[in-house]
Amino acid sequence: xxxxxxxTGAGVARRASQSSGLRVGPAMTGKPLASxxxxxxxxxxxxxxxxxxxxxxxxIGFFEVHAENYMVAGGPFHHYLTLxxxxxxxxxxxxxxxxxxxxxxxxxxxxxxxxxLNRYQPQSFSEHLAWSTHGETFLNDLLxxxxxxxxxxxxxxxxxxxxxxxxRRMLLENPATYVEFAASxxxxxxxxxxxxxxTGCGLLLDVNNVYVSSVNHQRxxxxxxxxxxxxxxxxxxxxGFAEQTDGNGAPLLIDSHGAPVARPVWDLYAYTLGxxxxxxxLLERDNDIPAWPVLLAEAGLADQQLxxxxxxxEVTA
Amino acid sequence: xxxxxxFAQAVLDPELPCPTGLTTWNGSDPxxxxxxxxxxxTVSLIDAxxxxxxxxxxxxxxxxxxxxxxxxxxxxxxxxxxxxxYGHGFAEFVATFPPARxxxxxxxxxxxxxxxxxxxxxxxxxxxDTGTLHDALAQPEQLMGLNLVLHPSVxxxxxxxxxxxxxxxxxxxxxxSSVAVDVAQAVLVFRHGLDVQTLELxxxxxxxxxxxxxxxxxxxxxxxxxxxDTDFDLSQTLGLVLRWQLITHINTGxxxxxxxx
Numbered sequence: 001x002x003x004x005x006x007x008t009g010a011g012v013a014r015r016a017s018q019s020s021g022l023r024v025g026p027a028m029t030g031k032p033l034a035s036x037x038x039x040x041x042x043x044x045x046x047x048x049x050x051x052x053x054x055x056x057x058x059x060i061g062f063f064e065v066h067a068e069n070y071m072v073a074g075g076p077f078h079h080y081l082t083l084x085x086x087x088x089x090x091x092x093x094x095x096x097x098x099x100x101x102x103x104x105x106x107x108x109x110x111x112x113x114x115x116x117l118n119r120y121q122p123q124s125f126s127e128h129l130a131w132s133t134h135g136e137t138f139l140n141d142l143l144x145x146x147x148x149x150x151x152x153x154x155x156x157x158x159x160x161x162x163x164x165x166x167x168r169r170m171l172l173e174n175p176a177t178y179v180e181f182a183a184s185x186x187x188x189x190x191x192x193x194x195x196x197x198x199t200g201c202g203l204l205l206d207v208n209n210v211y212v213s214s215v216n217h218q219r220x221x222x223x224x225x226x227x228x229x230x231x232x233x234x235x236x237x238x239x240g241f242a243e244q245t246d247g248n249g250a251p252l253l254i255d256s257h258g259a260p261v262a263r264p265v266w267d268l269y270a271y272t273l274g275x276x277x278x279x280x281x282l283l284e285r286d287n288d289i290p291a292w293p294v295l296l297a298e299a300g301l302a303d304q305q306l307x308x309x310x311x312x313x314e315v316t317a
Numbered sequence: 318x319x320x321x322x323x324f325a326q327a328v329l330d331p332e333l334p335c336p337t338g339l340t341t342w343n344g345s346d347p348x349x350x351x352x353x354x355x356x357x358x359t360v361s362l363i364d365a366x367x368x369x370x371x372x373x374x375x376x377x378x379x380x381x382x383x384x385x386x387x388x389x390x391x392x393x394x395x396x397x398x399x400x401x402x403y404g405h406g407f408a409e410f411v412a413t414f415p416p417a418r419x420x421x422x423x424x425x426x427x428x429x430x431x432x433x434x435x436x437x438x439x440x441x442x443x444x445x446d447t448g449t450l451h452d453a454l455a456q457p458e459q460l461m462g463l464n465l466v467l468h469p470s471v472x473x474x475x476x477x478x479x480x481x482x483x484x485x486x487x488x489x490x491x492x493x494s495s496v497a498v499d500v501a502q503a504v505l506v507f508r509h510g511l512d513v514q515t516l517e518l519x520x521x522x523x524x525x526x527x528x529x530x531x532x533x534x535x536x537x538x539x540x541x542x543x544x545x546d547t548d549f550d551l552s553q554t555l556g557l558v559l560r561w562q563l564i565t566h567i568n569t570g571x572x573x574x575x576x577x578x
Contacts, residue, residue, distance in 0.1 A: 071399045073469070074441035076511045096398020102321050109398060134325035138395040140365070141357040143324065146338075178350040179339040183320070216350075218342040244353070247346035254353060 034169035034202030035124035035234030037062050037089055037280035039310070041302035043295050044284050050080035052292035054087075060299060062089035062123065064282050068096045070120075071112050081120065091124040091235065091282065092117060093204075096138065099158045099172070100131035100145040110165050117166060124235055124280075126171035126204040127162070129155065129192065146181035147191040159199040171202040171234045176209035176241075176255035178216055188213070189227025202234035205276075207269045208261065208284075212241050212253040221264075225272050233276045238269060238302060239284040258287030260298060270305055278306040327351070328358050329391050362390035362403070369404045370430045372487045373411070373423060385414055401438050404431060422478035422498050429480050429515070432472040432506040436513045439470035444562035453567050461536040465529050465558070466566035470508035473518070473527045477501045481517040509561055521546025522554045532568075 040061020045053070053063075063084060070077055070092075084090075097109060117125055130142035145151050163169055174192055186194075196203055205228060214221035240259030246252045261269075261283070273279070281302045285295060320338060327333040339347035366386040367374055374382040389410045395403045408431060411417055412424035453460050474480065481502045486493040503523030505516045518526070521542040528538035542549040558564060 068398045068400065072401050072438035075438045075470075075508060077438065078441070079511060098398075102319055112399075131321060133398065134321055136396050137325065137329075138398045139325060139328060139358050140361045140395060140398075140400065141328075141354060143321075143328070143354060146320075178353045179341065179347050182338045182340050246341065246343070247349035248343050250343050250345060252350060252353070 034171050034232070035091075035126075035280065037091055037123045037235060039278045039280055039306060041299040041306065042089075042091065042280060042282045043299050044282060044286065045081070045084065046285070046289050047077065047080070048289055049292045049295070050076070050084070053084055054080070056292070057087065058292075058296050060088065060296065061280060061303070062091055062282075064091035064093050064284075067092050067094040067113055067116055067125075070116055085120050090120055090122040091126065091280075092120065092122040094125070094127040095142070096132055097127045097162065098131045098133040099127055099162070100129055100143075100151070100155055101133055101158075102131075102151075102154060103134070105158055105161055106133065107165075110162065114166055117168070124171060125166065125168060126173055126235065128173045128175060129195070130175050142175055144175060144177045144179060144181070146183040147186035147188060148183055149185070152186070152191060152194060155195055156198045159195065159201050163199065163201065169201055171204035172196070173204035173206050173237065174209050174213075174228065176206070176212040176216075176253075178252065178254075180217055187227060189224060193227070193229040196229040196232045202232045203229050204235045204237060205230075205233045205272065205279075206237035206239070207272055208237065208239040208241060208265050209255060211262075211265050211268050212255050215251055215253045216246075221268050222271055225268065225275065230272075230276050233279050236269070236272065236276075236279045236281040237284050238265060238281060241265075256287060257284050261301075266301070269302070273305060273309055278309045281306060324354075328355050329394055331355065331391075358394075359387060359390060362394065363387055365400050365403050366390065366407060369434050370407065370427055372430055372484055373427050375487050376423060376426060376483070377417070377420060381416070385411070385417065388414070401434070404434075407431070422476070422480060422483060425474065425476040425478055425480045426483055428476075429474055429484055429504055429506065432474055432504075433513050433515065436470035436472065436506050436508045439468070439508060442468055442565045444468070445564045445566060449567065450559075450564065460567075461539070462534050464532050464534050464568040465564050466568055467526070467529055467558075467563045468507055468565050470506070470513075471526065471530065471563055472506045473503065473523050473530065474506065475501075475503045475520065475523050475527075480504060481515070484515060485517075507561065507563060514561065516557075519546060519548065521549030522557070525549065525551075525554055526558075 038061045042062035042064055043060060045063040045065050065081060070081060094113060097105065128142050131145060132139050132142060159172065172195060192203065210224050211221050214224050238261045239257045240261055242254040242256040242258065244252045244254060283295060283299045283302060323336040327336050335348035335351040339351060341347050341350060363383050363386040367382065389407055393406055408424045408427035411427050417423050479496050479498050479500045479502050481504045482491065482496040483498065485491055486496055503518040503520055505518050505526060507514055524545050525538045525542035528541050539551050
């Protein structure tokens with residue numbers, strides 16, 4: 001990244017932060033910030049690493065957990081998360097609320113989320129621009145939706161309901177997708193910007209998802225980043241992808257969370273930070289989980305990029 | 318039918334065509350790309366079952382297990398986003414899955430493994446305080462009319478097969494070739510601290526614990542266990558229950574009576 005580009009980006013970030021207070025939707029005015037995570041790298045917390053984390057006390061910004069994994073009555077998951085929460089900031093990341101579903105939100109699930117958030121008092125709560133339930137069935141994947149006026153209204157209504165129910169602002173994550181819809185009339189970036197503007201939610205910017213979707217749909221990844229509501233980024237996700245090909249032999253990337261962050265995603269991350277300024281950044285790894293030191297080292301790479309952008313007086317860790 | 322219905326149905330049914338209305342930048346067949354979603358859903362559900370049923374998988378081999386799990390998953394997708402609960406009913410499915418007929422003990426091994434998953438995530442309830450327990454034990458005649466409430470993780474499994482030995486052989490505790498599978502066994506599953514424990518029980522002790530779980534009084538549970546098993550030893554059984562701190566409360570006889578009926 002050139003010095004000139006970074007300079008330009010910092011200007012965007014300044015303008016962005018100046019306008020952030022004005023862009024909160026009416027329903028959320030006066031509500032707490034969508035994310036108060038530290039501007040550091042964090043790691044997705046896996047049961048395999050509970051004891052490593054407690055034994056080592058690693059110097060890491062925060063941990064993130066999937067909300068649904070902790071919707072159990074008791075046992076080791078709560079035991080370890082309680083101990084780790086006493087020592088570290090926490091992000092709770094939902095994968096089952098199905099905000100993009102063309103159906104009512106599951107209020108039982110919303111209530112379970114409220115209980116979990118109350119118990120662990122996380123610095124951030126986030127969910128996805130996707131759907132995963134249909135009727136009584138949970139499909140255990142983040143499924144895509146068309147971007148048009150009808151889906152915009154529905155998703156806005158759902159986010160309003162979530163934020164009102166949970167009494168906090170949430171972050172919404174941009175998806176990785178493999179197909180597009182004939183019924184879409186909005187570009188993804190504009191759709192997310194409008195959602196954020198109307199609801200006052202923040203953006204969880206998954207840089208890997210932007211890269212994966214850009215390759216899968218032949219978009220310019222940097223332009224896709226620029227089209228997002230960058231002023232409202234509360235957290236960034238980084239992850240690895242798998243590679244396949246489509247019916248014509250064109251590359252088709254799969255958001256697998258099962259590999260180290262790829263070089264072009266690190267580059268896109270650097271470009272993004274140039275626009276947003278340093279942001280809390282999570283290394284996501286859900287499959288083929290490596291030993292704890294390997295994940296910690298990968299988080300260190302993100303911390304290096306964040307530190308390089310921090311004003312000297314703020315770099316204390 | 319709305320578009321998400323069609324999408325969801327096609328995700329779960331490989332026989333259905335790719336839903337309409339999907340586009341690709343290069344005009345390639347959307348079915349290839351849609352297959353990614355189908356694969357994500359199917360593989361994630363099979364993986365979830367493999368996590369919960371490792372011994373079942375070892376008994377039949379990975380290829381057979383994953384084929385069986387796929388049939389179950391597509392017909393019985395999760396009803397909740399809380400995946401820790403997924404796989405209830407797998408044992409019943411296994412019991413009636415024709416290709417698994419030659420391994421009749423498989424379903425009970427699945428029941429044991431599901432009991433362990435449930436015990437792992439069961440509610441945290443502290444054991445009864447020792448003062449209350451000592452007071453109760455000091456008045457044995459009164460105690461016999463009371464119901465001992467056990468920790469919510471406690472489960473008992475009684476099987477016509479050597480379900481404990483089959484499970485233990487896959488923990489390295491004994492050699493699988495030494496297991497006589499047609500021997501009936503009973504198993505106690507519970508969580509002690511953070512660890513799930515799996516113990517073999519005599520049939521009398523198994524019935525005794527089952528009776529307590531059904532809110533029987535100590536007297537009723539002892540009677541039932543002695544009727545089934547002339548070797549049933551109450552003091553030995555209570556020793557086991559006390560050693561593992563399985564009692565969380567003691568109900569009065571009146572409450573136990575209400576629960577029983």
